[in-house]
Amino acid sequence: MYRKILIVLILAVACKPKQTESCALEPALYQLSDFPIGCAVDLNQREFNPTYARLLGQQFNQLSPENIMKPEHIHPQANYYHWSDADSLLSYCQKELKSLHGHTLIWHQQLPPWMEDFKGTEVEWEAMFKDHIQSICRHFKGKVRAWDVVNEAFNEDGTLRNSIWKQHLGAAYIEKAFRYAHEADPDALLFYNDFNLALNPKKRAAVLSYLKNLKQRGVALDGIGLQMHISIAFPENRAIESAFQDFSKAGFLVHISELDISVNPYGGTFQASADIWERQAQKLASVIGLYKQINDSKQYGITFWGLSDADSWIPSAFNREDYPLLFDGDYQAKAAYCKMKESL
Ligand code: 9MR
Secondary structure (H helix, E strand, O other), rough: OHHHHHHHHHHHHHHOOOOOOOOOOOOOOOOHHHOOOOEEEHHHHHHOOOOHHHHHHHHOOOEOOOOOOOHHHHHOOOOEEEOOOHHHHHHHHHHOOEEEEEEEEEEEOOOHHHHHOOOOOOHHHHHHHHHHHHHHHHOOOOOOOOOEEEOOOOOOOOOEOHHHHHHHOOOHHHHHHHHHHHHOOOOOOEEEEEEEOOOOOOOOOHHHHHHHHHHHOOOOOOOEOOOEEEEEEOOOOOHHHHHHHHHHHOOOOEEEEEEEEEEOOOOOOOOHHHHHHHHHHHHHHHHHHHHOOOOOHEEEEEEEEEHHHOOHHHHHHOOOOOOOEEOOOOOOOEEHHHHHHHOO
16 A cells, blocks of 8 residues: 555656756856856845855856845935945945846836925926936946946837836936936946847837937947846747847847746746746757857846746736746756756
């Protein structure tokens, strides 16, 4: 009887589609790469979860704060900046020799209530906007590698999003943001960051032509952050290639800034299978291969939007089961991790 149960149990474990893959964790990802390999960090996890901290420290050499440099967190009141969390991440980066990618100065989301409710003339709005950008850039002057200066300013149809910034400062707010950031920290690289730029050619063309125009007019704009919240089903590799090529050939540094590869993009019941993990690994290999085709001087780096599947923003944001990252919920390497090491 017990033997029978044991056999059934062994068979069940052996037949369960394996998500994890065995490949060595060393050399680490960044050690195999010619460009920085980054990860979005949750500060609490880094400070209180030793498994998370060990893997993060071992595999990545550039970090983006997932939330703690966003306006609501770092500038919660008009006359108060909350520096301690970002400072703590910065000192970790300095100690561990990792670069810090600042994310993000100007966005329409995660704004503190006082900023959303701000009342004033256009001149007062601009003073507030300038103070926000320059206080943060000055605080981290010489210490961050780059800033995402403006995040997600475009709609999917290629028009400018009607954010509070556009409403109160006009379309010129984008150019002003870059000018103010550059004035406060002339050595930081400055990025425009957005999503769906591979998937949506109309949005890509609009953003590209807008950024080219800014650059031609002497605005200090160094690169594009292609977020790349993609999936095993889309976008097609040809579209990803076009996005990488279009921006790099126009002279912009290309940062794959928020990479994750959904395995359940349409939601609904999710059925894990070895085939799914393999497709995720293959999609990642294609992304890396296409990224390596752009001119070396334009390869700013690749950043994953989270460390393990347990840390991903996707399941809660879309209320669906998903496993979009390199490590599973137990911080074990997945097929995608192993494939990435072969592809770098
Ligand atoms: O991962 C972030 C999540 O923890 C926040 O709740 C969310 C709020 O909108 O922002 C997420 O990060 C976003 C990033 O800052 C900008 N691009 C889209 C990302 C996913 O929403």
